[in-house]
Amino acid sequence: MRFTKGHGTENDFVLVPDLDARLNLDADLTRRLADRHAGIGGDGVIRVVPTESATEEAVRSQAGRARWFMDYRNADGSTAEMCGNGTRVFASYLRREGLETSDEFEIATRAGIKGIRFEGDVVATNMGQWRFVDEAKAVAEGFDSLVLLRDRPLSEDPWSALSVDMGNPHTVVALPESVDLATLDLFHVPEVRPLPPQGTNVEFVRVMGPGHIAMRVHERGVGETQSCGTGVCAAALATSFWAGNPEPKEDWTVDVPGGRLRVRGLPNHEVELAGPAALVADGTIDLSALA
Ligand SMILES: N[C@@H](CCC[C@H](N)C(=O)O)C(=O)O
DSSP: OEEEEEEETTEEEEEEEOTTSOOOOOHHHHHHHHOTTTSSOOSEEEEEEEGGGOSSHHHHTTTTTOSEEEEEEETTSOBOSOOHHHHHHHHHHHHHTTSOOSSEEEEBOTTOOEEEEEETTEEEEEEEEOEETTHHHHHHHSOOEEEEOTTSOTTSOOEEEEEEESSSEEEEEEOOTTSOGGGOOOSSOOEEESOOTTOOEEEEEEEEETTEEEEEEEETTTEEESOOHHHHHHHHHHHHHHTTOSSOOSEEEEEETTEEEEEEEETTTEEEEEEOOEEEEEEEOOHHHHO
């Protein structure tokens, strides 16, 4: 089986082309491909498949606008609705392979159509509409949940957090001034109260200056990653909201361990994510050796 390895700000993926929709990418195969010791290794696996061949009807219905479906799986084998960094890597693969030829096109995801625009080396994705999960609570209190890290003393207060729906779930923590972002131990899954039924990705944010934040993330189904595109958008939107701008008009710069991304508020409650994408290796996998 052919594969391509790529990353967006070091959020890394194994891409597997499945142009005739014959591959059974189940949870077990996904885990083996993503395994960093016995497989290729990645935060996730992306199957490149014609939208019209998707098994989910909600995805197939996007086929009139988007030729290709980004079938995204987390390293633990679970499916995810969306992957922001994945959209740039997926789009770069489609262009390199001649599967899309223009600078602007649309792709299908489990969270709906996403618009892609190439600006030289930068790829911008219209991530579509976002929302606070509990809008009323967000407006009234600014926060709707609590987050605890296992290594922090029980005597400490949990941190307040805000849930943002980017098509996939996010919980954004505004770190208190006294806490150093670099010292957080994100090895264990953060405890989120109440835990959303579908789980959540958790972002820890430090304000660096006007329109500029730094962030670390613990991804659902993966663990700590070097970057998370949907998480970067959620973090910028929550921080902008806390700063009194619920509909951000300015650009946000977001630093993650793997690099830097740009978030731009768009009309109609939509948001754009822009940054680099790299395809770093191509190869062939012997599936019987993986088993
Ligand atoms: N890294 C991605 C998000 C991948 C999915 C996530 N782990 C989830 O389960 O929702 C990004 O760049 O957005």
